[in-house]
Amino acid sequence: MEYQTILYELADNVATVTLNRPETLNALTQQMRAEITHALGVAGKEARVVVLTGAGKAFCSGQDLGDGSSAANLDLERTLRDEYLPMIRAIRECPVPTICAVNGPAAGAGANLALSADVVIAKESAYFMQAFSRIGLMPDAGGTYELPRSMGAAKAMGAALFADKITARQADDWGMIWEAVADEAYSAQVEARATYLANGPTLAFKEIKRTIQESYGNDWGAQMAQEAKRQGKLGKTRDFKEGVVAFLDKRPAKYEGR
Structure with missing residues (x-):
């Protein structure tokens, strides 16, 4: 597939997907959503980590309100169901770790x-910024799910109601993101994190993702059962054996994702 609104690059087992409409602050169009969904499917098969980022000075300004239908006849339910849901699912269910490198707003x-x-x-x-209420809407694209789980109900409610800017440092302090990095160190840090994951035990990462995501719907007993079952499977992998031998030999492990 030839992409028109994103860039796709694969190097050293790292797939980089770049939103590439900088003139609109990478606002999301129907075509861009389809291309992101497709690219994540490709990356999950040929990479060991995916980095999603934006071109220019912004990461993404949200829905392009000038895309296609006017606001008066925009079918938001269909758009969310048929376009946003597949895109978000492609990221969440990608079999390899995904990093979002937020380079701007x-x-x-x-x-x-x-x-x-x-x-x-x-x-x-x-x-x-959960800007939705400023135009008479509520958070979507997974916001009502992710926000209370990452930052707590009180912060999530305030973010949705007031639509205030949340700085990267606040997001870090509140547990909304993994880390905020000084601008001058950002690129090197993203590269280092991606390299670490690309060289790590891919099968273990896959099970970590799946088991943590499923924990929201499991009680304690069910979660313990999943831990035991999946840990037993990982204990039979080549990567586990290599990890143990490398630890005993006091050398870096050479993981192959098998």
């Missing part, structure tokens, strides 16, 4: 697109 659906990744790393100068 992330607003509306753009903020929640970022939060759907496994790990969010943001420049200190970036910010997040």
